[in-house]
Amino acid sequence: MSRMNARQQAAWEKRKVRRQPERRLVAVEMLFFFSAFLLISLKEKVDFVGLLLAFVVPALIFVATIWMPRFFPADKLLMAIVNFLCALGVLILYSTDGDAGTSRGFQQALYYGLGLIAMLICILLVRYVRRWRVLIWIIAVGALGLIALPLAIGTEINGATNWIRIGSTSLQPSEVVKIALVLILSYFMSRRKLVPWLGFVGLCMGVLMLQKDLGTALIYYCTGLILFYVSTGNLALTGVGLLGAGGAAILGYKMFAHVKRRVAVWRNPWQYYETSGYQIAQVLMAIASGGLLGVGLGLGAPRVIPVYFTDCIFAVICEQFGVIFGILTLVMYAIIIIRGVSTAVSARRGFHALIAMGVTAMLGIQTFIIIGGVLKLIPLTGVTMPFVSYGGTSMVSCMGLIGLLQGVHSLNQDDLSYDYEISRTLAQQAGLQLADE
Amino acid sequence: MKQQRFRFRVMAFLLIALLLLAGGYGVYSVSTYGSRWFGSSYNTRYRAAKKTVIPGDILDRNGVVLATADEEGKRTYPTGWHTRSAMVHVVGDQDGNVSNTVDSFQASYLWGFETTLEERIEALRTGEKRRGDNVTLTVDSTLQTNIAAAFANLENSKGKAGAAVVMNYKTGEVLALLSVPTFDPLGSMDAVKDDPQHPFWNRAVQSVQAPGSTFKIITAVSTLQNLADAETHLFDCSTGATMIMDQIIRDYGYEHHGMITLEKAFQVSCNNSFAQAALLIGDKNLKKTAEAFGFNDNFLFRDLVVENSRYPTQNRNDFEVAWSGAGQSQVAATPLHMCMVAAAIANDGVMMEPRLLMKVNSPAGVQRLGFTSKVYSQACTPELAAKVEGYMKNVVTKGTGKAAAVEGLSIAGKTGSAEGSIDGRYVTHAWFVGYIDDPAYPYAVSVFVEEGASGGKAAAPIAHEIFGWLTGQ
Numbered sequence: 001m002s003r004m005n006a007r008q009q010a011a012w013e014k015r016k017v018r019r020q021p022e023r024r025l026v027a028v029e030m031l032f033f034f035s036a037f038l039l040i041s042l043k044e045k046v047d048f049v050g051l052l053l054a055f056v057v058p059a060l061i062f063v064a065t066i067w068m069p070r071f072f073p074a075d076k077l078l079m080a081i082v083n084f085l086c087a088l089g090v091l092i093l094y095s096t097d098g099d100a101g102t103s104r105g106f107q108q109a110l111y112y113g114l115g116l117i118a119m120l121i122c123i124l125l126v127r128y129v130r131r132w133r134v135l136i137w138i139i140a141v142g143a144l145g146l147i148a149l150p151l152a153i154g155t156e157i158n159g160a161t162n163w164i165r166i167g168s169t170s171l172q173p174s175e176v177v178k179i180a181l182v183l184i185l186s187y188f189m190s191r192r193k194l195v196p197w198l199g200f201v202g203l204c205m206g207v208l209m210l211q212k213d214l215g216t217a218l219i220y221y222c223t224g225l226i227l228f229y230v231s232t233g234n235l236a237l238t239g240v241g242l243l244g245a246g247g248a249a250i251l252g253y254k255m256f257a258h259v260k261r262r263v264a265v266w267r268n269p270w271q272y273y274e275t276s277g278y279q280i281a282q283v284l285m286a287i288a289s290g291g292l293l294g295v296g297l298g299l300g301a302p303r304v305i306p307v308y309f310t311d312c313i314f315a316v317i318c319e320q321f322g323v324i325f326g327i328l329t330l331v332m333y334a335i336i337i338i339r340g341v342s343t344a345v346s347a348r349r350g351f352h353a354l355i356a357m358g359v360t361a362m363l364g365i366q367t368f369i370i371i372g373g374v375l376k377l378i379p380l381t382g383v384t385m386p387f388v389s390y391g392g393t394s395m396v397s398c399m400g401l402i403g404l405l406q407g408v409h410s411l412n413q414d415d416l417s418y419d420y421e422i423s424r425t426l427a428q429q430a431g432l433q434l435a436d437e
Numbered sequence: 438m439k440q441q442r443f444r445f446r447v448m449a450f451l452l453i454a455l456l457l458l459a460g461g462y463g464v465y466s467v468s469t470y471g472s473r474w475f476g477s478s479y480n481t482r483y484r485a486a487k488k489t490v491i492p493g494d495i496l497d498r499n500g501v502v503l504a505t506a507d508e509e510g511k512r513t514y515p516t517g518w519h520t521r522s523a524m525v526h527v528v529g530d531q532d533g534n535v536s537n538t539v540d541s542f543q544a545s546y547l548w549g550f551e552t553t554l555e556e557r558i559e560a561l562r563t564g565e566k567r568r569g570d571n572v573t574l575t576v577d578s579t580l581q582t583n584i585a586a587a588f589a590n591l592e593n594s595k596g597k598a599g600a601a602v603v604m605n606y607k608t609g610e611v612l613a614l615l616s617v618p619t620f621d622p623l624g625s626m627d628a629v630k631d632d633p634q635h636p637f638w639n640r641a642v643q644s645v646q647a648p649g650s651t652f653k654i655i656t657a658v659s660t661l662q663n664l665a666d667a668e669t670h671l672f673d674c675s676t677g678a679t680m681i682m683d684q685i686i687r688d689y690g691y692e693h694h695g696m697i698t699l700e701k702a703f704q705v706s707c708n709n710s711f712a713q714a715a716l717l718i719g720d721k722n723l724k725k726t727a728e729a730f731g732f733n734d735n736f737l738f739r740d741l742v743v744e745n746s747r748y749p750t751q752n753r754n755d756f757e758v759a760w761s762g763a764g765q766s767q768v769a770a771t772p773l774h775m776c777m778v779a780a781a782i783a784n785d786g787v788m789m790e791p792r793l794l795m796k797v798n799s800p801a802g803v804q805r806l807g808f809t810s811k812v813y814s815q816a817c818t819p820e821l822a823a824k825v826e827g828y829m830k831n832v833v834t835k836g837t838g839k840a841a842a843v844e845g846l847s848i849a850g851k852t853g854s855a856e857g858s859i860d861g862r863y864v865t866h867a868w869f870v871g872y873i874d875d876p877a878y879p880y881a882v883s884v885f886v887e888e889g890a891s892g893g894k895a896a897a898p899i900a901h902e903i904f905g906w907l908t909g910q
């Protein structure tokens with residue numbers, strides 16, 4: 001740098017700006033959400049919450065994708081996509097609020113902000129914490145305590161005892177523990193400490209089973225299995241794990257009437273329309289009503305779908321924006337997976353690589369379970385759609401996971417620029433000039 | 438480390454493949470079942486659209502308006518009492534009591550869900566209530582009204598429930614789709630609701646009944662396919678009864694026919710012979726032929742929601758197989774499907790998909806969509822179809838279906854008297870399926886009379902009337 005004159009310096013800066021195509025993407029994103037919120041808030045009578053959101057949501061996107069990355073190297077494409085999904089959730093929730101008297105859109109905007117803070121904390125955690133040995137045990141004990149808490153003081157919601165109430169707000173500890181799970185499993189696996197690894201997974205699964213939270217248990221199990229496979233490469237044991245899960249599923253089907261009924265409902269929801277098939281039938285009708293291009297933002301009848309704001313929010317997206325948009329949403333999740341795995345591949349340390357892979361696996365599996373369920377590919381299990389579904393804990397956990405990923409990415413970038421500096425110094429010593437200058 | 442990176446990529450591939458699988462399945466199922474989900478009577482969305490959209494008209498093939506709407510968007514039925522009652526199961530009623538009618542199944546057109554963006558903007562500009570598309574059907578309301586009258590007036594079907602289907606066997610166009618009893622869509626529904634004959638039920642597509650001897654068309658095809666000496670083999674009906682597994686197969690009225698060929702057995706509708714034929718060719722072959730004719734298939738016709746027909750696959754023993762040859766023992770089909778079976782024989786073994794929609798026009802009169810005929814399946818070879826056609830002609834000229842014959846027309850047909858049960862009561866339903874073998878009148882007919890006792894006596898006379906009207910006699 002020191003050899004550059006002022007003119008060269010200016011050209012270099014300009015080039016740096018031009019090299020950020022994400023800026024354009026983010027600009028389009030912000031414009032999209034600004035106009036969308038404006039559209040709904042001015043539809044009948046002026047709604048000030050909507051007007052506020054029209055500025056707040058693009059501002060949050062700006063903060064996350066343009067401002068935050070100034071302080072550390074971030075994966076901006078990943079950031080732009082994740083923020084799009086978060087903002088999409090706020091938008092859908094706000095549009096379904098309408099005259100229903102709920103204010104989920106505004107709530108979700110707050111959660112979105114909270115999620116960004118969680119993301120920042122996780123980035124800092126991965127980026128600056130160097131000594132995990134003691135910390136990881138503290139996290140493990142804390143996580144186990146947290147996940148078991150609902151058994152002691154929990155409330156039952158929709159058949160699963162996985163919520164705790166603090167004052168007027170409710171919390172789902174198993175969501176937050178996801179972050180800890182990825183950290184703990186990656187740490188123990190990268191140190192080849194199988195006993196605490198298995199112990200933690202086993203305890204978590206046991207607690208989740210006791211809480212009858214099958215969807216989350218499935219996510220935990222699959223994440224654990226994937227991490228086990230990628231770090232050991234032991235296909236035989238992974239196969240045993242898969243068979244065990246399959247066996248457990250068959251056993252559960254044979255033993256429990258409600259599992260049987262859920263499978264029957266999955267196979268033909270219309271037959272059980274009056275009872276347990278109602279939800280999926282409504283989901284299918286909503287998707288079919290949207291057609292290819294959707295009925296339009298704020299239109300349609302999304303509120304007839306049970307839990308349209310969490311589990312079935314994908315159906316609302318498909319109804320309002322159409323099947324094509326729904327598929328594009330899936331593509332966004334696919335890009336998240338690609339970015340996550342490429343971060344894992346370029347990580348220099350085993351621990352970081354496994355963190356990135358664990359985050360990717362967890363988000364990928366969760367997305368598949370809920371979207372596959374909504375599209376009737378697999379039986380519908382109540383888990384949230386990452387980034388989009390209504391809920392503070394879900395938002396915090398998903399953004400926290402992305403924070404871990406961004407932290408690993410920033411370390412990778414640091415390593416890369418360190419390499420670059422070294423090669424530059426070496427080249428200078430040898431009297432060569434690097435092609436990039 | 439390198440291997441680990443490879444495994445990372447494998448997992449990325451796997452996860453993305455899972456997501457794409459979900460997306461692909463979603464696209465597939467929406468494109469296959471989407472209109473069925475949307476048209477479901479449970480879907481409240483088009484009821485919501487009723488506030489903002491005036492539904493389009495439903496017309497028959499000759500342009501007769503069967504259903505329209507007033508300025509409020511409320512459905513009215515401008516035809517006379519006879520016609521609107523006869524057409525109610527096709528068109529629908531205001532309260533949606535009949536399921537999967539044109540009014541609900543074609544809701545995406547009728548309620549304007551298919552209108553283009555320009556049309557929506559135009560409607561916004563003029564400030565008028567948006568209008569849905571007009572749907573023209575392939576049915577002939579005059580013909581269907583006449584059939585309803587014949588059903589009500591002929592001695593052996595008077596007061597009985599049943600169904601009649603007429604379709605063009607070359608194109609699959611449905612000309613009549615009648616379910617009896619009918620009811621007036623403008624009348625009071627209270628009495629209709631409690632009627633023990635369940636008038637809301639569209640028997641033509643929803644009543645899955647044992648086809649009885651009409652199924653012998655399929656058994657005959659299968660026998661000709663699978664038995665080398667099928668045409669010369671003599672079946673034993675010298676006593677009028679066959680013992681299988683200590684149980685007895687008997688003919689209608691304990692008739693006995695002696696030693697007879699397949700052709701003769703078909704003509705006199707001999708259960709013993711067809712039971713023996715079914716055992717000779719075996720359950721597997723008979724099932725295969727039945728499935729070629731659409732049994733056990735998941736019917737996903739574009740214009741019609743039809744209950745699936747069954748050829749049983751469980752609890753099979755010789756006695757059951759033998760009765761299956763005569764269209765009993767859990768074999769079941771709808772009147773529409775049996776009409777398709779006859780139509781396939783008429784159309785050289787090619788079964789056409791039944792069609793109910795002729796065209797959809799925008800409110801401005803521009804044709805939005807025209808519909809084309811589609812082959813459903815190649816049920817059997819043209820040679821086999823020709824042979825069975827000969828058998829079916831014998832039935833009408835000198836066999837059990839003489840009542841269906843019309844002077845000067847070459848008619849093929851098969852009667853059926855199927856044993857079934859209503860509320861635990863054993864009853865005999867009457868069937869007739871047949872067609873006119875004449876390129877100028879390519880029509881197949883299926884008549885089903887609940888508790889009609891004898892196909893030849895209750896169902897064939899109605900078919901006789903239908904053939905007459907179709908040819909203008």
